Amino acid sequence: MSKTRRAFALTAVATLGLTMSATALAQAGRDYVYVVGSSTVYPFATVVAERFGRGSEFKTPKIEATGSGGGLKLFCDGVGVDYPDIANSSRAIKQSEVDSCAANGVTEIVEVKIGYDGIVFANAIGGETMSLSRADLFLALAKEVPGEADGQLVANPHTTWADVNPDLPAIKIEVLGPPPTSGTRDAFVELAMEGGCKATPWIAALKKADKNRYKAICHTIREDGAFVEAGENDNLIVQKLQANPNAFGIFGFSFLDQNMEKVKGSLIDGVAPTFDAIADGQYPVSRPLYFYAKKAHVDVIPGLRGYLREFTSERAWGEEGYLSDRGLIPMPDAERGEVAAAVRDLTPLAIAAE
Secondary structure (H helix, E strand, O other): OOHHHHHHHHHHHHHHOOOOOHHHHHHHOOOOOEEEEOOOOHHHHHHHHHHHHHHOOOOOOEEOOOOHHHHHHHHHOOOOOOOOOEEEEOOOOOHHHHHHHHHOOOOOEEEEEEEEEEEEEEEEOOOOOOEEOHHHHHHHHEOEEEOOOOOOEEEOOOOEHHHHOOOOOOOEOOEEEOOOOOHHHHHHHHHHHHHHHOOOHHHHHHHHHOHHHHHHHHHOEOOOOOEEEOOOOHHHHHHHHHHOOOOEEEEEHHHHHHOOOOEEEOEEOOEOOOHHHHHOOOOOOEEEEEEEEEHHHOOOOOOHHHHHHHHOOHHHHOOOOOOHHHOOEOOOHHHHHHHHHHHHOOOOOOOOOO
8 A cells, every 4th residue: 555545544534533453554554653753752752652562452652762853854744654643852843843744734733741851961970060050051052152342253262161161170162962953952052052142231132133143143053063963862972971071961851860870960050950950940941841643643543542641641740650750850730630631632732834
């Protein structure tokens, strides 16, 4: 059966509200849940998938870490067994992605906010203990930084942390971070770099006067070797930090939480990246985590509805759930209840495609 025919068949079955048997769908091409997306959400999704696979009659879902942007692109490419059922994301879906989905027939998307995470700036246990401001991070990593006169920008001249701030050690700036397709990178430039960028008054004024220039200044990371794109594998970043105690890495709190014997997080604006500091909003570089599911695939892909229910169960994402043991910061009770109800009812995302 061709891709077009399989997609059409899946859409037709979903539209009619009928259920395709696992055997029939296996013959069509797939009898398991297929998930792509964020490397930050990946370990949480994997734990849920393993629990679901052990405790149900369905196959263990297949989870791939492709980055938030890459995962949403695959997700939006179409409806049918050739396309993912779920996209994990460490940022909210963009309107441009909603439009891309709609253009390819993915018209009913269920947004599932799963909890919160902090973005950490970490180094090896044996390295320097750093206390950085968001302004320090911007001045260390931006492609261009303010010159001597208001309105002036110069290519980033800083080669050591002491160049950025004389209170910091004179060690070479070397930061391993995620690529542009990563939601972690999106969140880092928005929360950390932009937070430090707007500490310069004339740049802050640009946000209203020239939003595009403001964003270009605050969000563009240097490309001279001080920042190294390390891919979507956060475990690989942890390994590289162990090999080079002077290097720093950018990744989600869950990876710090699972590797406390290997790496430590820097203080940001005087706050350490801890579970409690992220949960109560004190830690300044924190963000919500999501996944997105295709309503058309529910009750057609075997196990998809059950996987959604497992992920949004109290035993998984609750305050005492097994995901909090892996570093996920739970949402408040009322918010979990609202999201769980939306998942149960398969309430589509309330964003109209243009």
